[in-house]
Amino acid sequence: MAERYCIRGCVVSGEHYAACAHSGPDYTGMFPCRGCVMVEARDGVLLCERCYRSLRRHLEDAADIVGHLRSIADPTKAAVFDRIRVQSSSIEIPAPVAADLIDASNDITTTLNMWANHVAGEDRPGAGLPAGAMADAAHDVVQLAVDVILDELDRLANDSHQVYSFCEGVMVVHKDAPDVWTVADAAVRWPLEDSPRWAQAACPVCDLMAVRIQPGRNGRPSRYRCTTDACEWEANSKDDGGLWASVFAEPAPAEVRPHDPRWLTLADAARLVERTTGTVRNWVTQKLLAPEMGRYWQDDVLAVAAQKRGEAA
Numbered sequence: 001m002a003e004r005y006c007i008r009g010c011v012v013s014g015e016h017y018a019a020c021a022h023s024g025p026d027y028t029g030m031f032p033c034r035g036c037v038m039v040e041a042r043d044g045v046l047l048c049e050r051c052y053r054s055l056r057r058h059l060e061d062a063a064d065i066v067g068h069l070r071s072i073a074d075p076t077k078a079a080v081f082d083r084i085r086v087q088s089s090s091i092e093i094p095a096p097v098a099a100d101l102i103d104a105s106n107d108i109t110t111t112l113n114m115w116a117n118h119v120a121g122e123d124r125p126g127a128g129l130p131a132g133a134m135a136d137a138a139h140d141v142v143q144l145a146v147d148v149i150l151d152e153l154d155r156l157a158n159d160s161h162q163v164y165s166f167c168e169g170v171m172v173v174h175k176d177a178p179d180v181w182t183v184a185d186a187a188v189r190w191p192l193e194d195s196p197r198w199a200q201a202a203c204p205v206c207d208l209m210a211v212r213i214q215p216g217r218n219g220r221p222s223r224y225r226c227t228t229d230a231c232e233w234e235a236n237s238k239d240d241g242g243l244w245a246s247v248f249a250e251p252a253p254a255e256v257r258p259h260d261p262r263w264l265t266l267a268d269a270a271r272l273v274e275r276t277t278g279t280v281r282n283w284v285t286q287k288l289l290a291p292e293m294g295r296y297w298q299d300d301v302l303a304v305a306a307q308k309r310g311e312a313a
Helices: 049-071 099-119 135-151 163-170 183-189 239-247 266-272 277-285 298-312
Strands: 211-214 223-226 234-236
Touching: 049 099, 049 135, 049 163, 049 183, 049 234, 099 135, 099 163, 099 183, 234 239, 266 277, 266 298
Parallel strands: none
Antiparallel strands: 211 223, 223 234
């Protein structure tokens, strides 16, 4: 069987290969080397592991990103800022909204709907968002398309005639405002607000405590990524039958039981049986009482007091 390589021709950033004259500094700066040494593809697709996971990650975030864009812009009031505007004394004129917000959300929706139609075998163009679509409706429209694509992602990523174009429409980050926005463009320009945390378990590859957990949104899987420079391990909570979800699960908090009023402090115990605190301490010394974490069980205190009264009688 012939070796399969990532169709994007990527190379691990900063890593030097024997067949390549470039080294670490060549992979940094404004125009880094994209690499000339092919990387082996993931099993069953024409993308390397790194590109495949990046593509899947952008798809999983697409609906949240479009919803986010629509939540910070009223699509019925978009305006281009570089046009000439006249002044008005009307107090009803709303503040203008950057047209980029509307263009980006509409471009992403159109692209994903087009690919969803394609993988579903439907010969029709992709549709953009309905006029005036609000955040929740926009999210649902994109999520429907994403779910269709994710179901067929491996088949799509194993087609050399389609996967490169698909990646270009989802993963590429353009400079400035692009003619057609990708999911990656929007993610860089308007990042989602997330709360990542450090895992309490070591990376399964480099064995260092450097795994960052990105919680899943809206039912999507959580993602795990090693942050060390020499290790690029990454997985999500559904990989390997949910193995990593259990490995990196957050430790359960210690059980806190409600206070039982029958556990008494030393002063409360003495007051209950009308004795001094010194008397109750003597009962402990005589091993008649067994306190637990400085508390005395009410029934035990009453029993010892009754016993002492019987002896006195």
